[in-house]
Amino acid sequence: MGSVNPDFMPHGEEYALITKDTMESLMKDYDVNRYVTIESMREHGRTYIVTIKASPSLLIKLMITCNNDCEYYVDNGGVSIARSNADTYFRLILKASTIMSRVFETDMPRILLTHNPTIYGKIILINRNEAIALSIWDLLRLNDVLSKGDLTLNDISNVVDTFVHEFLHYILDRKYLVSSTFIKMMKRIPSVIDDGVIHELIAWTLTSHVSRYVAECIKYGRASKLGGTELAIQYPPIRRRHALTARKIINELLMRFNGDCS
Numbered sequence: 001m002g003s004v005n006p007d008f009m010p011h012g013e014e015y016a017l018i019t020k021d022t023m024e025s026l027m028k029d030y031d032v033n034r035y036v037t038i039e040s041m042r043e044h045g046r047t048y049i050v051t052i053k054a055s056p057s058l059l060i061k062l063m064i065t066c067n068n069d070c071e072y073y074v075d076n077g078g079v080s081i082a083r084s085n086a087d088t089y090f091r092l093i094l095k096a097s098t099i100m101s102r103v104f105e106t107d108m109p110r111i112l113l114t115h116n117p118t119i120y121g122k123i124i125l126i127n128r129n130e131a132i133a134l135s136i137w138d139l140l141r142l143n144d145v146l147s148k149g150d151l152t153l154n155d156i157s158n159v160v161d162t163f164v165h166e167f168l169h170y171i172l173d174r175k176y177l178v179s180s181t182f183i184k185m186m187k188r189i190p191s192v193i194d195d196g197v198i199h200e201l202i203a204w205t206l207t208s209h210v211s212r213y214v215a216e217c218i219k220y221g222r223a224s225k226l227g228g229t230e231l232a233i234q235y236p237p238i239r240r241r242h243a244l245t246a247r248k249i250i251n252e253l254l255m256r257f258n259g260d261c262s
Contacts, residue, residue, distance in 0.1 A: 217261035
């Protein structure tokens with residue numbers, strides 16, 4: 001699927017980091033503990049041998065043969081449809097990245113495809129720089145939408161939704177917005193939990209509104225202003241300090257979406 005746009009394909013160290021991240025996510029998501037470890041993964045052409053060791057006396061080797069394709073997360077038909085839709089998907093993501101980067105006056109982030117089946121998207125650190133990793137599962141979930149041809153405003157908003165969510169996390173980190181705002185308001189450094197909760201409150205609250213803004217820019221070349229909009233914070237915050245900090249940052253970010261898509 002990534003071969004449609006090689007710029008999205010991870011290379012060298014990027015591929016190694018994404019593979020490591022995928023394995024760690026799988027082990028965590030499926031609760032693989034210290035008694036079960038993935039010992040090795042050796043590639044022979046398109047045949048993979050995975051060794052799973054549960055104890056010194058219990059060892060299982062699995063041989064996976066993919067022939068010419070190693071993307072059988074779903075049925076062949078689903079993969080074929082996603083492959084034919086990939087060009088449209090990548091073009092919309094690139095347009096969304098251009099729009100978001102202009103809004104926040106920042107460089108476009110590196111965008112990579114990952115084969116991690118536990119996510120749709122995430123921020124991943126590569127060479128001390130944050131990149132946005134989009135899972136092929138995000139493309140697969142959009143098969144019915146992208147197959148329509150003439151996409152509606154809601155369709156485009158749906159396509160860019162995962163990218164917008166991750167870009168919001170990216171810009172919060174890049175501008176140090178959570179830490180700096182929290183310190184000013186609470187007069188102390190935020191804990192890891194404070195930072196994570198506030199990040200999610202902001203991203204979840206803004207994603208659907210910003211995705212529609214981006215979709216309007218893509219489809220019409222203009223968009224409705226978001227500044228001054230009073231949005232209800234999504235998901236109840238754990239502490240009042242989280243709500244207050246998130247609200248301040250959300251209001252500041254909304255002012256940047258002034259309807260100018262150029």
